[in-house]
Amino acid sequence: MPRALLARYAARIERPDLRLSQSEELTPNRIKIEILSGLTVALALVPEAVAFAFVAGVHPLVGLYAAFMVGLITAVIGGRPGMISGATGALAVVMVALVAEHGVEYLFATVILMGLLQVFAGIMHWGKFIRLVPHPVMLGFVNGLAIVIFLAQLTQFKNPDNTEQWLTGLPLISMLGLVGLTMVVIWGMPKLTKAIPAPLAGIGLVAGIVIAFGIDVPTVGDLASIKGGLPSFHLPFGQGEGIYPPALLAPFNLDTLWIILPYAVILAAIGLIESLLTLNLVGEMTGHRGGASQECIAQGTANVVTGFFGGMGGCAMIGQSMINVKSGGRTRIAGIAAAVFLLLFIVAASSWIEMIPLAALVGVMFMVVIGTFAWNSLTILRRVPKTDAFVILLVTAVTVYEDLAVAVVVGVIVSALAYAWNAAARIHAVTRDEDGAKVYDVEGPLFFGSADGFVELFDVKSDPDLVVIEFARSRVVDQSALQAIEAVALKYEAAGKKIQLRHLSRDCHKLLKKAGHLMVDSDDDPDYEVAADYSVQTGILGSH
Numbered sequence: 001m002p003r004a005l006l007a008r009y010a011a012r013i014e015r016p017d018l019r020l021s022q023s024e025e026l027t028p029n030r031i032k033i034e035i036l037s038g039l040t041v042a043l044a045l046v047p048e049a050v051a052f053a054f055v056a057g058v059h060p061l062v063g064l065y066a067a068f069m070v071g072l073i074t075a076v077i078g079g080r081p082g083m084i085s086g087a088t089g090a091l092a093v094v095m096v097a098l099v100a101e102h103g104v105e106y107l108f109a110t111v112i113l114m115g116l117l118q119v120f121a122g123i124m125h126w127g128k129f130i131r132l133v134p135h136p137v138m139l140g141f142v143n144g145l146a147i148v149i150f151l152a153q154l155t156q157f158k159n160p161d162n163t164e165q166w167l168t169g170l171p172l173i174s175m176l177g178l179v180g181l182t183m184v185v186i187w188g189m190p191k192l193t194k195a196i197p198a199p200l201a202g203i204g205l206v207a208g209i210v211i212a213f214g215i216d217v218p219t220v221g222d223l224a225s226i227k228g229g230l231p232s233f234h235l236p237f238g239q240g241e242g243i244y245p246p247a248l249l250a251p252f253n254l255d256t257l258w259i260i261l262p263y264a265v266i267l268a269a270i271g272l273i274e275s276l277l278t279l280n281l282v283g284e285m286t287g288h289r290g291g292a293s294q295e296c297i298a299q300g301t302a303n304v305v306t307g308f309f310g311g312m313g314g315c316a317m318i319g320q321s322m323i324n325v326k327s328g329g330r331t332r333i334a335g336i337a338a339a340v341f342l343l344l345f346i347v348a349a350s351s352w353i354e355m356i357p358l359a360a361l362v363g364v365m366f367m368v369v370i371g372t373f374a375w376n377s378l379t380i381l382r383r384v385p386k387t388d389a390f391v392i393l394l395v396t397a398v399t400v401y402e403d404l405a406v407a408v409v410v411g412v413i414v415s416a417l418a419y420a421w422n423a424a425a426r427i428h429a430v431t432r433d434e435d436g437a438k439v440y441d442v443e444g445p446l447f448f449g450s451a452d453g454f455v456e457l458f459d460v461k462s463d464p465d466l467v468v469i470e471f472a473r474s475r476v477v478d479q480s481a482l483q484a485i486e487a488v489a490l491k492y493e494a495a496g497k498k499i500q501l502r503h504l505s506r507d508c509h510k511l512l513k514k515a516g517h518l519m520v521d522s523d524d525d526p527d528y529e530v531a532a533d534y535s536v537q538t539g540i541l542g543s544h
Helices: 002-012 027-057 060-077 089-104 102-125 125-133 135-157 169-192 198-213 254-286 294-308 318-326 332-347 358-372 376-380 387-403 404-425 451-455 479-494 506-515
Strands: 160-165 428-434 437-443 466-471 500-502 533-534
Touching: 002 160, 002 387, 027 060, 027 089, 027 135, 027 198, 027 332, 027 358, 060 125, 060 294, 060 332, 089 102, 102 125, 102 254, 102 294, 125 254, 125 294, 135 169, 135 254, 135 318, 135 358, 135 387, 135 404, 169 198, 169 358, 198 358, 198 404, 254 294, 254 318, 318 332, 318 358, 318 506, 376 387, 387 404, 479 500, 479 506
Parallel strands: 437 466, 466 500
Antiparallel strands: 428 437, 500 533
């Protein structure tokens, strides 16, 4: 028995697609595009990783190491070539409370557990449930995330020496001018040549102008120094101080588990939701579907490794993924190159990268915002059903004011309730006489939402002694439906009358037979070539 169970489980395991490219031929020109795209992404990753590290309350290198390791591992074994992963703000806002109360070593332990949960979700193929996310929720997710990215860039317009003050006067004018110049270059460059990714050209041109003319604007170095060494293996469990004193190591016991488990579950859920939604979005843009379960395993593996190497963990980054796709990145090479370049920045080129003006990177991200926001959603709000329009606006607002995971869950729940309400309103019946019996032709699904309406369809006092309920255009879905059928049967039974069920589909027949409602054990023909009438056994579910 165990061997048969293992064999059946093994048959469910899909072989991961680890090809460098799903469709693009790896010519020298293609490889050049991928490497340059990776370089562009790496430059944009630096301030993001540093900023999210500050949000989480950890050292900048904790964010940079996470961006390198998560980005590299997911690029190599992820479910969608072209996606970029790293430290993200959605995870950082959850981590800040844990770090503040227990220290960064507990964060590393949490990231390891988070990764294990994500690997388990991938093995169990739970990634497929992302298909349940309706399109209005996807639109709200994209719009909300675009707004979040935009708002995150506004902090770069603050005085580096006093983050409570906004830039004014000449520094503000210089900043706005350089941001605008970057955006113009990114917009116009593809019209002239596609030999160099437009975002990279914008960053290079603006950085050259700032350095050549000595323009005094905030640079990457004003955020924090990114200089560091190679990440080294670190066990966050034990006694004494960790790698970032005075933070203490996390004891390896149940007390630590109960502290980190709630954070790990929330982080795993947020990470997978953002990653799988980004997977679908990038798939739509590139015309290729990705492997949801493979992506779950890749994200989990990356976070487990990151936790053991002093990183804050991460997930897919929609902003950087959009930069990669817009720059021509279509293979795993771009993601790998981005991670390698990022490590080179940390180890060998920190002084150069710290000279890059933040205005150039802000301009790149503003163009990402413009390209990410679903502008057509503004015009279709008046054309789609009011419920869908409400869901788009709701998910957008919750994404901005709360977080992505809550927004998606809220959007799915509202969409599901709206569907249930509409489906419940569709149930009705047409009556006809047949050989002295009254036949109720029921139309619409019978489930929890329509159960009360179903019971109200029948006129027990006026009906003859035999009533037939025709289910050719209906389906018995759940326990509430069974309860409703029994309630109707009890009413007719109390009146000394009899009901029969006809034209049950095979799944309905199986559900009713399992519950014990069918008194005659025979097969109903799902093609309706034979009409088998079933009497109903009452007293099964205790209806009143």
